Amino acid sequence: METKVEKNIIDTAKKVLADESEAIKSLISTIGSEFEEVVNLILNxxxxxxxxxxxxxxxIAQKISATLNSTGQKAVFMHATDAVHGDLGIIDDEDVIVILSKSGNTPELxxxxxxxxxxxxxxxxMVSDLDSFLARNSDYVLNAHVNREACPMxxxxxxxxxxxxALGDALAVCLLEARGFTKRDFAKYHPGGSLGKKLYLKVSDIxxxxxxxxxxxxxxxxxVILEMTSKRLGTTAVINEEGHLTGIITDGDLRRKLREKVDVFSLKALDLMSRNPKVIRKDDFAVNALNLMQELSITQLVVAENQKVLGFVHLHDLLREGLV
Known part of the structure; x- marks a missing residue:
């Protein structure tokens, strides 16, 4: 049974989210020509x-700076207090300066x-009070008005x-789209972590x-068994006399034959292999290999080009790379 305290907590959390989402929604109507001018100012x-x-x-300014840098726009953060103690030197003549403040009237500003x-x-x-010191002294104003904080006080x-x-995100995405920023560009700035690897890691790297x-x-x-066990992948490719890939044998294929009481040692690779195995190219992205494995419910793929076997990529390889 839900207690009164629990109900108050849940109600408060919902109210905070509702208040903040409504504030963002009300911001939509303020986006107009001045926002567009700021985007073009930065682009040019x-x-x-x-x-x-x-x-x-x-x-928040630090976070927006990080978002801009990761989406193709060079940006730096300069603390307003440190600025008057030497950090103004970070500013070059062609830079665009963006100051964030709710009141726009703090002594430091x-x-x-x-x-x-x-x-x-x-x-x-970027300010809530449109009649503030910051707003009156800015060349452009990005309206970040809120009626009140979610804080009950x-x-x-x-x-x-x-x-x-949210307004900073809107600015970053507009700049990203205007520049035609692509996934390949994104990968260049995000080489670390699973996100970056999904965008740049290729099968040839594995x-x-x-x-x-x-x-x-x-x-x-x-x-066949010696090849599968000595190479420690639990599988082997099968090739014909011309060296072309014709099939694949997995440890699962062996187990199925054993359950059927078949004398497996009377068989040849040709008798046991699965024909026309799924392959991946060396220049494909590793995440494509992962998607194909998940789609087919398999744990490895043959890497091949022009019917020539180059190697194998295993699900464990992708796990180690953090793609899963």
């Missing part, structure tokens, strides 16, 4: 984007903004930071690490 700039802020806004206005750079304010930055983060079990069609079962 030969410099980077310098993002700054104070407190929680600074943390009132010190920093006049210094920035002496520079040739364009200043973009209307104090802790919650809804305001969520709205700024299969050379495995041995290559191969037998001819006329090979006896003792040779």
């Amino acid at each position: 700039s030969r410099g980077k984007v310098v993002l700054s802020g104070i407190g929680k806004s600074a943390i 009132k010190v920093l903004i006049p210094l920035i206005r002496r520079l040739p750079n364009k200043l973009v304010g 209307n104090l802790a930055p919650t809804t305001s930071t969520t709205v700024s983060l 299969y050379p690490n495995n041995e290559v079990p191969i037998v001819k069609e006329e090979a006896g079962m003792e040779e």
